[in-house]
Protein backbone atom coordinates (compact mmCIF):
# COMPACT_ATOMS: atom_id res chain seq x y z
CA UNK A 1 0.00 0.00 0.00
CA UNK A 2 1.37 3.42 -0.94
CA UNK A 3 2.24 6.15 1.54
CA UNK A 4 -0.36 8.53 0.10
CA UNK A 5 -3.10 5.91 0.41
CA UNK A 6 -2.10 5.18 4.01
CA UNK A 7 -1.96 8.85 4.95
CA UNK A 8 -4.99 9.83 2.89
CA UNK A 9 -4.81 13.47 4.00
CA UNK A 10 -3.91 14.89 0.58
CA UNK A 11 -6.89 13.06 -0.91
CA UNK A 12 -9.21 14.41 1.75
CA UNK A 13 -7.84 17.93 1.24
CA UNK A 14 -8.64 17.80 -2.50
CA UNK A 15 -12.18 16.66 -1.69
CA UNK A 16 -12.65 19.35 0.96
CA UNK A 17 -11.17 22.04 -1.36
CA UNK A 18 -13.69 21.05 -4.01
CA UNK A 19 -16.61 21.19 -1.57
CA UNK A 20 -15.55 24.57 -0.16
CA UNK A 21 -14.98 26.06 -3.63
CA UNK A 22 -18.37 24.78 -4.83
CA UNK A 23 -20.62 25.15 -1.78
CA UNK A 24 -18.82 27.43 0.68
CA UNK A 25 -16.89 27.12 3.93
CA UNK A 26 -16.98 23.89 5.93
CA UNK A 27 -15.79 25.58 9.11
CA UNK A 28 -18.96 24.92 11.13
CA UNK A 29 -19.80 21.55 9.58
CA UNK A 30 -20.42 18.35 11.50
CA UNK A 31 -19.25 15.56 9.22
CA UNK A 32 -19.85 11.81 9.12
CA UNK A 33 -17.28 9.82 7.10
CA UNK A 34 -18.79 6.35 6.49
CA UNK A 35 -16.31 3.64 5.53
CA UNK A 36 -13.44 5.79 6.67
CA UNK A 37 -10.79 3.11 6.01
CA UNK A 38 -7.31 4.46 6.78
CA UNK A 39 -8.83 7.65 8.23
CA UNK A 40 -6.90 10.25 6.23
CA UNK A 41 -10.01 11.70 4.64
CA UNK A 42 -11.66 12.03 8.07
CA UNK A 43 -8.53 13.73 9.37
CA UNK A 44 -8.33 16.22 6.49
CA UNK A 45 -11.97 17.22 7.11
CA UNK A 46 -11.49 17.36 10.89
CA UNK A 47 -8.73 19.96 10.38
CA UNK A 48 -11.20 22.35 8.78
CA UNK A 49 -14.63 21.33 10.10
CA UNK A 50 -16.31 21.55 13.52
CA UNK A 51 -16.20 17.79 14.05
CA UNK A 52 -15.83 14.50 12.19
CA UNK A 53 -17.30 11.13 13.07
CA UNK A 54 -15.12 8.50 11.47
CA UNK A 55 -17.17 5.33 10.97
CA UNK A 56 -16.44 1.88 9.64
CA UNK A 57 -17.77 -1.65 9.99
CA UNK A 58 -14.24 -2.92 10.55
CA UNK A 59 -13.32 -2.33 14.18
CA UNK A 60 -9.61 -2.99 13.47
CA UNK A 61 -9.61 -0.16 10.93
CA UNK A 62 -11.10 2.27 13.40
CA UNK A 63 -8.65 1.25 16.12
CA UNK A 64 -5.75 1.73 13.72
CA UNK A 65 -7.06 5.19 12.76
CA UNK A 66 -7.47 6.15 16.43
CA UNK A 67 -3.88 5.15 17.09
CA UNK A 68 -2.46 7.39 14.34
CA UNK A 69 -0.36 10.11 16.05
CA UNK A 70 -1.78 12.79 13.72
CA UNK A 71 -5.32 11.65 14.60
CA UNK A 72 -4.57 11.52 18.34
CA UNK A 73 -3.55 15.17 18.11
CA UNK A 74 -6.88 16.10 16.51
CA UNK A 75 -9.41 16.58 19.29
CA UNK A 76 -12.64 16.94 17.27
CA UNK A 77 -12.76 13.37 15.91
CA UNK A 78 -15.08 10.60 17.12
CA UNK A 79 -15.10 6.96 16.09
CA UNK A 80 -18.07 4.67 15.56
CA UNK A 81 -18.13 1.03 14.60
CA UNK A 82 -21.29 0.65 12.51
CA UNK A 83 -22.98 -0.80 9.49
CA UNK A 84 -23.63 1.83 6.83
CA UNK A 85 -27.18 0.53 6.35
CA UNK A 86 -28.19 1.04 10.01
CA UNK A 87 -26.76 4.30 11.33
CA UNK A 88 -26.89 4.68 15.13
CA UNK A 89 -27.48 8.44 15.04
CA UNK A 90 -30.49 10.67 15.60
CA UNK A 91 -32.18 12.25 12.59
CA UNK A 92 -30.63 15.51 11.35
CA UNK A 93 -27.28 15.09 13.11
CA UNK A 94 -24.82 15.99 10.31
CA UNK A 95 -24.19 18.66 7.69
CA UNK A 96 -22.10 16.45 5.42
CA UNK A 97 -21.85 12.70 4.93
CA UNK A 98 -18.89 11.28 2.98
CA UNK A 99 -19.27 7.89 1.30
CA UNK A 100 -16.11 7.51 -0.75
CA UNK A 101 -15.43 4.14 -2.34
CA UNK A 102 -17.96 2.50 -0.02
CA UNK A 103 -21.38 2.12 -1.70
CA UNK A 104 -20.01 -0.77 -3.79
CA UNK A 105 -19.16 -2.64 -0.55
CA UNK A 106 -22.40 -1.93 1.29
CA UNK A 107 -24.44 -5.11 1.03
CA UNK A 108 -21.37 -7.29 0.58
CA UNK A 109 -21.77 -8.75 4.06
CA UNK A 110 -25.60 -9.18 3.92
CA UNK A 111 -26.05 -12.04 1.42
CA UNK A 112 -29.65 -12.73 2.49
CA UNK A 113 -30.78 -9.55 0.72
CA UNK A 114 -30.10 -8.17 -2.76
CA UNK A 115 -27.08 -5.83 -2.51
CA UNK A 116 -29.13 -3.09 -4.18
CA UNK A 117 -31.73 -3.18 -1.39
CA UNK A 118 -29.02 -2.76 1.24
CA UNK A 119 -27.44 0.09 -0.74
CA UNK A 120 -30.81 1.85 -0.95
CA UNK A 121 -31.33 1.44 2.79
CA UNK A 122 -27.88 2.93 3.40
CA UNK A 123 -28.75 5.97 1.27
CA UNK A 124 -32.09 6.37 3.12
CA UNK A 125 -30.22 6.23 6.42
CA UNK A 126 -27.83 8.92 5.19
CA UNK A 127 -30.77 11.13 4.15
CA UNK A 128 -32.25 10.63 7.61
CA UNK A 129 -29.11 11.67 9.53
CA UNK A 130 -28.45 14.69 7.31
CA UNK A 131 -29.81 18.06 8.40
CA UNK A 132 -32.07 19.92 5.98
CA UNK A 133 -29.70 21.46 3.43
CA UNK A 134 -26.98 18.93 4.34
CA UNK A 135 -25.06 17.12 1.60
CA UNK A 136 -23.93 13.65 0.69
CA UNK A 137 -20.57 13.31 -1.09
CA UNK A 138 -20.57 9.93 -2.83
CA UNK A 139 -17.57 8.70 -4.84
CA UNK A 140 -17.66 5.44 -6.77
CA UNK A 141 -16.40 3.68 -9.89
CA UNK A 142 -18.28 4.05 -13.16
CA UNK A 143 -19.07 0.62 -14.68
CA UNK A 144 -18.91 2.07 -18.23
CA UNK A 145 -15.30 3.24 -18.05
CA UNK A 146 -13.81 1.02 -20.81
CA UNK A 147 -11.28 -0.70 -18.51
CA UNK A 148 -14.07 -1.50 -16.03
CA UNK A 149 -16.14 -3.02 -18.83
CA UNK A 150 -13.19 -5.17 -19.87
CA UNK A 151 -12.42 -6.15 -16.27
CA UNK A 152 -14.71 -5.61 -13.29
CA UNK A 153 -12.78 -3.45 -10.76
CA UNK A 154 -13.80 -5.52 -7.70
CA UNK A 155 -13.95 -9.09 -8.93
CA UNK A 156 -11.50 -8.98 -11.89
CA UNK A 157 -14.09 -10.71 -14.07
CA UNK A 158 -13.99 -9.91 -17.79
CA UNK A 159 -16.96 -8.21 -19.48
CA UNK A 160 -19.36 -8.63 -16.54
CA UNK A 161 -20.38 -4.98 -16.95
CA UNK A 162 -22.17 -5.99 -20.14
CA UNK A 163 -24.08 -8.83 -18.51
CA UNK A 164 -27.53 -8.62 -16.91
CA UNK A 165 -27.30 -8.88 -13.13
CA UNK A 166 -28.41 -12.55 -12.80
CA UNK A 167 -25.86 -13.64 -15.44
CA UNK A 168 -23.14 -11.58 -13.76
CA UNK A 169 -24.01 -13.23 -10.46
CA UNK A 170 -23.89 -16.70 -12.01
CA UNK A 171 -20.51 -15.97 -13.65
CA UNK A 172 -19.12 -14.77 -10.31
CA UNK A 173 -20.42 -17.86 -8.49
CA UNK A 174 -18.88 -20.19 -11.09
CA UNK A 175 -15.56 -18.38 -11.56
CA UNK A 176 -14.99 -16.94 -8.08
CA UNK A 177 -17.11 -19.17 -5.85
CA UNK A 178 -19.10 -16.25 -4.43
CA UNK A 179 -22.11 -14.17 -5.45
CA UNK A 180 -21.64 -10.87 -7.28
CA UNK A 181 -22.36 -8.18 -4.70
CA UNK A 182 -20.21 -5.16 -5.64
CA UNK A 183 -22.91 -3.26 -7.50
CA UNK A 184 -21.63 -0.13 -9.21
CA UNK A 185 -23.84 2.17 -11.25
CA UNK A 186 -23.77 4.63 -14.10
CA UNK A 187 -24.49 8.23 -13.15
CA UNK A 188 -28.10 7.89 -14.28
CA UNK A 189 -28.87 4.76 -12.25
CA UNK A 190 -26.99 6.05 -9.22
CA UNK A 191 -28.87 9.37 -9.36
CA UNK A 192 -32.18 7.48 -9.61
CA UNK A 193 -31.31 5.39 -6.55
CA UNK A 194 -30.18 8.48 -4.60
CA UNK A 195 -33.49 10.21 -5.44
CA UNK A 196 -35.45 7.10 -4.41
CA UNK A 197 -33.71 7.38 -1.04
CA UNK A 198 -35.32 10.79 -0.53
CA UNK A 199 -32.76 13.27 -1.89
CA UNK A 200 -34.24 15.88 -4.19
CA UNK A 201 -31.10 17.21 -5.93
CA UNK A 202 -28.20 15.20 -7.36
CA UNK A 203 -25.29 16.89 -9.13
CA UNK A 204 -22.75 14.76 -11.02
CA UNK A 205 -19.04 15.60 -10.94
CA UNK A 206 -15.98 14.03 -12.53
CA UNK A 207 -12.94 13.42 -10.35
CA UNK A 208 -9.87 13.90 -12.53
CA UNK A 209 -8.73 11.24 -13.05
CA UNK A 210 -10.31 8.99 -10.43
CA UNK A 211 -12.08 9.32 -7.08
CA UNK A 212 -9.23 7.67 -5.13
CA UNK A 213 -6.64 10.37 -5.88
CA UNK A 214 -8.38 13.35 -7.47
CA UNK A 215 -6.34 16.27 -8.80
CA UNK A 216 -9.56 18.19 -9.30
CA UNK A 217 -13.31 17.54 -9.29
CA UNK A 218 -15.36 19.26 -11.98
CA UNK A 219 -19.02 19.36 -12.95
CA UNK A 220 -19.91 16.74 -15.54
CA UNK A 221 -22.27 19.34 -16.99
CA UNK A 222 -19.43 21.81 -17.63
CA UNK A 223 -17.21 20.57 -20.48
CA UNK A 224 -15.10 23.76 -20.52
CA UNK A 225 -14.23 23.41 -16.82
CA UNK A 226 -13.41 19.70 -17.21
CA UNK A 227 -11.24 20.36 -20.28
CA UNK A 228 -9.41 23.17 -18.55
CA UNK A 229 -8.63 20.95 -15.55
CA UNK A 230 -7.37 18.15 -17.80
CA UNK A 231 -5.23 20.55 -19.84
CA UNK A 232 -3.79 22.38 -16.83
CA UNK A 233 -3.76 19.61 -14.24
CA UNK A 234 -4.07 21.41 -10.87
CA UNK A 235 -1.21 19.56 -9.20
CA UNK A 236 0.28 22.34 -7.06
CA UNK A 237 1.32 21.35 -3.59
CA UNK A 238 0.87 17.63 -4.21
CA UNK A 239 3.57 15.17 -3.19
CA UNK A 240 5.43 13.17 -5.86
CA UNK A 241 3.75 10.00 -4.50
CA UNK A 242 0.32 11.55 -4.97
CA UNK A 243 1.16 12.69 -8.52
CA UNK A 244 2.20 9.14 -9.35
CA UNK A 245 -0.88 7.56 -7.73
CA UNK A 246 -3.22 10.03 -9.45
CA UNK A 247 -2.01 8.91 -12.86
CA UNK A 248 -2.50 11.41 -15.59
CA UNK A 249 0.00 10.27 -18.21
CA UNK A 250 -0.43 11.44 -21.83
CA UNK A 251 -2.74 8.53 -22.76
CA UNK A 252 -5.11 9.20 -19.88
CA UNK A 253 -5.15 12.92 -20.69
CA UNK A 254 -5.87 12.16 -24.36
CA UNK A 255 -8.72 9.79 -23.39
CA UNK A 256 -10.27 12.41 -21.11
CA UNK A 257 -9.90 15.26 -23.65
CA UNK A 258 -11.60 13.04 -26.23
CA UNK A 259 -14.57 11.95 -24.10
CA UNK A 260 -15.11 15.52 -22.89
CA UNK A 261 -15.07 16.91 -26.47
CA UNK A 262 -17.43 14.16 -27.65
CA UNK A 263 -19.79 14.93 -24.71
CA UNK A 264 -19.30 11.34 -23.49
CA UNK A 265 -17.59 12.06 -20.16
CA UNK A 266 -20.71 11.33 -18.09
CA UNK A 267 -20.96 7.91 -19.71
CA UNK A 268 -17.29 6.90 -19.91
CA UNK A 269 -15.24 8.59 -17.16
CA UNK A 270 -13.41 6.40 -14.63
CA UNK A 271 -15.42 7.38 -11.58
CA UNK A 272 -18.24 9.56 -10.40
CA UNK A 273 -18.72 11.98 -7.55
CA UNK A 274 -22.39 12.62 -6.85
CA UNK A 275 -23.34 15.45 -4.55
CA UNK A 276 -26.85 14.99 -3.23
CA UNK A 277 -29.01 17.17 -1.00
Ligand SMILES: C[S@@+](CC[C@H](N)C(=O)[O-])C[C@H]1O[C@@H](n2cnc3c(N)ncnc32)[C@H](O)[C@@H]1O
Pocket residue numbers: 008034035036037038041055056057058061082083084085099100101102105106107
Ligand atom coordinates in the same frame (compact mmCIF):
# COMPACT_ATOMS: atom_id res chain seq x y z
C1 LIG B 1 -12.40 1.03 -0.37
S1 LIG B 1 -12.43 1.43 1.33
C2 LIG B 1 -12.62 3.20 1.22
C3 LIG B 1 -12.03 3.89 2.40
C4 LIG B 1 -12.13 5.41 2.40
N1 LIG B 1 -13.48 5.89 2.33
C5 LIG B 1 -11.30 5.98 1.30
O1 LIG B 1 -11.83 6.57 0.34
O2 LIG B 1 -10.09 5.82 1.39
C6 LIG B 1 -14.03 0.89 1.86
C7 LIG B 1 -14.26 1.05 3.36
O3 LIG B 1 -15.64 0.87 3.64
C8 LIG B 1 -15.77 0.03 4.77
N2 LIG B 1 -17.09 -0.65 4.66
C9 LIG B 1 -17.45 -1.60 3.78
N3 LIG B 1 -18.73 -1.96 3.98
C10 LIG B 1 -19.19 -1.22 5.01
C11 LIG B 1 -20.44 -1.15 5.70
N4 LIG B 1 -21.47 -1.92 5.36
N5 LIG B 1 -20.55 -0.27 6.71
C12 LIG B 1 -19.51 0.52 7.08
N6 LIG B 1 -18.31 0.49 6.46
C13 LIG B 1 -18.15 -0.36 5.44
C14 LIG B 1 -14.59 -0.91 4.68
O4 LIG B 1 -14.28 -1.50 5.92
C15 LIG B 1 -13.50 0.04 4.17
O5 LIG B 1 -12.86 0.68 5.24
